[in-house]
Amino acid sequence: MLVMLTDRQVITPQKVCAGCLWASSQGEPRWQQNNLCCGHQIRQRTTCEQPAAYQCQMGFQLVDILD
Numbered sequence: 314m315l316v317m318l319t320d321r322q323v324i325t326p327q328k329v330c331a332g333c334l335w336a337s338s339q340g341e342p343r344w345q346q347n348n349l350c351c352g353h354q355i356r357q358r359t360t361c362e363q364p365a366a367y368q369c370q371m372g373f374q375l376v377d378i379l380d
Contacts, residue, residue, distance in 0.1 A: 315342060318374045326375065335370045342375065349375070
């Protein structure tokens with residue numbers, strides 16, 4: 314599950330991506346073959362405590378957390 318990090322809160326991508334030109338037609342981040350197409354990876358998953366992190370084209374940081 315992806316969440317977006319801001320200075321003050323953690324939000325779901327659907328609240329931000331719905332208005333993004335790079336988002337899918339459903340208003341969600343674009344994924345293709347386990348890669349974020351509308352951003353780039355800034356940290357790989359190393360342990361459960363350090364999830365993979367991405368930066369989207371709009372400048373938000375996304376973190377892939379486990380359910």
